Every structure is written in C-alpha cells, then in structure tokens.
Amino acid sequence: MNADKTDSATPVALVTGGARGIGAHISRALARSGYHVAIGYSSRPQPAQAFADSLKEEGGFASIHQGNIGEPGDCERVVHEVMSSHGRIDVLVNNAGITVDKTVRRMSTEDWRAVVRVNLSGAFHMSKAVLDQMVERGFGRIINISSLIGQTGGFGQANYAASKSGLFGFTKSLALEVALKGVTVNCVAPGAIETEMLEAIPGEALDRMLEKIPMRRFGTGQDIARAVMFLADPEASYITGQVISVNGGWEM
Template structure:
C-alpha cells in the first residue's frame, strides 16, 4: 500500500479518523475530507504532516463540492487509488414526527453524496484499470431501528449501490465493497443517553461497544492491492449484534 493515495470522506473524526490513520501508517498518502470541524482536520494533518495528509473541506451532499474536493486530491497527490465513503449524518425522529426535510437532508448526504464521490472515483479508477471503493454503511441498514427510518433507508441503499457498482467494476479492475459497523465508540454514539447505551450493550453478544480501529482494520484489508478478488461484499463489524 506504500505510495498509494486514499480519499476518506468524514476522515477527521471517529471512525473516519481511525481509517485515515491506519492507511497513513500503511504508507499511503491520504486526502481527508471534512465538513464542519476544521480543528480536528488540522490537528490530524499536524500530527502526520502535510506531505502525508492533506485536508479538504466540503459538503458531500453537494455535487459541486464533491467534484472540487476530488480534483483537489488529484492535484495534491496525482491520483486516487482508494475511496472510503465514510461521511454521514443523522436526523433521528419517529416516523410520525419526521419532516420531509429530515428525510431529504439525510438522503442527500448519506446516499446521494456517496454516489457523487463513488461516481467520480469509479470513472477515474476505471480509466486507470485499478482501484478500491469502500462504502461505510451501518448495522442499522441491516436490521433497521425505530426513529431512524431515513438513516436506515440510506444505509440499506448502500448495499445495492455497492453490489451494482461491483458488477460493473469487476472487469475494470475496480473493487467495491461495504463495511457495516455496529455501535462504535464515537461522538455520535456518545450523544445517546446512558440508559439507552446500557440497553444496546446488553443486546450485543460481546457486551461492549466497538472501537473505531476495529472498523478501520477491515477497511485497510479491503483497500489492500492484494484484496483484488473481493468485491460486492458487506462486512459486518458489530460484535455479533446482527447475525
């Protein structure tokens, strides 16, 4: 993986940061995408150096921003070998209280934004004859969850997108896979009330939350040039929560 270039959306915090760090430590150069937390992105770049990590601000839900960020990474590093679609948002409400805007915002970022980036990367990689695309879904896309109809729909949608792109990319040297984390120790999960977390953990066979690096390890495996015969797959990292 030494000398390769990765673009990780939402790559400055939580699972995304763990992925960025793991790929950098494997010798890759990483373009880190972020939307609204420049401090975290700048701290990550400062830790590893601007020659190894470049940072790129943008809204993944806007096609124009995706094109600009992708071009910035190409200009900085010459190419993109690996795309990790990690960025995502939530707007949780029970269906009876969910507004159309709650639906539209989550779909635009989580599903349309992933398509925008994957589309750009696929065209670039297919032309070069090789590449890895890894889409980060969620256990919520596998089993659903009350109060997350919008989020579950987008994360389930990534499965179909992944498999369809994988079929198209199989003769172009482009693999497309999906990783579906369970409940991981991130800021998003930290915002959940403690009693709710206790209930969640009680239902996980391993009786604990996952760690961001445990998800990053699977992404690293799929991003490896030697993983060329693995495509169209969903890898669940959830402690046995959904089997």
C-alpha cells in the same frame, strides 16, 4: 489545502469525514500503511488541519480538503483538488454520515432528504467523481461505511436506515459495473462504535444495547479501520459487492 510532497508511487486514499470519529481511525490506519491520506471535512478547518498535522508528526502524508458531500459540485471539486496535487486516488472511503432521528410521523421531508443526501447521494457523487481515473488505471477500491441499522432498521431512524440500506444496493450495483476494471466496491457495516454518536445516547439505553451484543462491548474506531484496511489492500482483489459486518456478533 495542505499537501505534503509524495512521489507518484505513493498510493492515495480519500476519506470523507476523515478527521474525526471512525473516519479519523481509518485515516490514521491508512497513513500508517504508507498512503497519502486526503482528508475530507465539511466545515471546521482547524481541527481537520490539527489532525492532519498529527498524522504528519507520525511520519505520514496527509492533506485536508473542504467539501459538503451533499453537493455534487463539491464532490467533483474535492476529487479534482486531490487529483491535481497527487495524480491518483487508489482508495475512496465513503465514511461521512449524519443522523436526524425522528419517528416517521414526526419526520419532515427535509429531515428525510438531508440524511439521504449526505449518506447515500454523497457516496454516489464521490464514487462517480473518482471512477473514471480508477477505471483508466485499472485499479481502485471503494469502501462504503454503512451501518448495522441498514440491516436491522432502527426506531426513529427510517431516514438513516434507508440511506444505509441504500448503500448495500448501490455497492452491489457499482461492483457489477466495474468488476472487469480492477475496481472493487464493498461495504463495512459497523455496529455500535464508541464515538460522539454513542455519547449522545442515555446510559440505560447503552446498557440495553450491550445486552444484545454477544461480545458485550462496543466496537472501536480501530475495529472498523481494520476491516477497511483489509478491503483496501491490493491483495483483496477477489472480494467485491460484499458487506463486512463489524458488530461484535450483534446481527449474524
């Protein structure tokens, strides 16, 4: 763990999978807005530390925290680590996610469980771990990164789609439970975003995807980070249980 010294007035954001892809854009946007960013990573400390150092070089505050969000004990430990060092978590972004794409006929029970364990149960365990201190302080923002695929379904993506749709129900239910406590819970549903996930898709399939997007471009990590920053703002206090789709108009 590497933590910079911040004072108790510095707001703290915890971003799971915050060192790369969309998560890195979210972490950078939070750091540039003055948050201490606690960056969750699962297995590779060097790139996570290099990313945190790059945020610090820009004048931000950042620390890295290892944990597999598929393990409830890891979620509790990471939150405990951040609380011990920084005393508060104002914003939780449940960003970490995985895909194991196969048609249902080929999908094993473990393929199903692996994706649901990280994408859906991970958000549950992380949210549960941060909630008490948010409720006690009367302030919190939980932002779950879902997906367009959770809204439309996806060929060969039953596990991923189910986990991402599940986040909608989870978000709305938790939003109801904490509506009187100063804690808002919302979802951002990205469409096709330029990350390693897209790089794995063959060119022809990418062209077919572009035809479906009214804006005829893929989204960027910044597009998603902007929606997250909007929901994270203390002023966004009357928005809860909502899904903001950031998809270039792909699904309206």
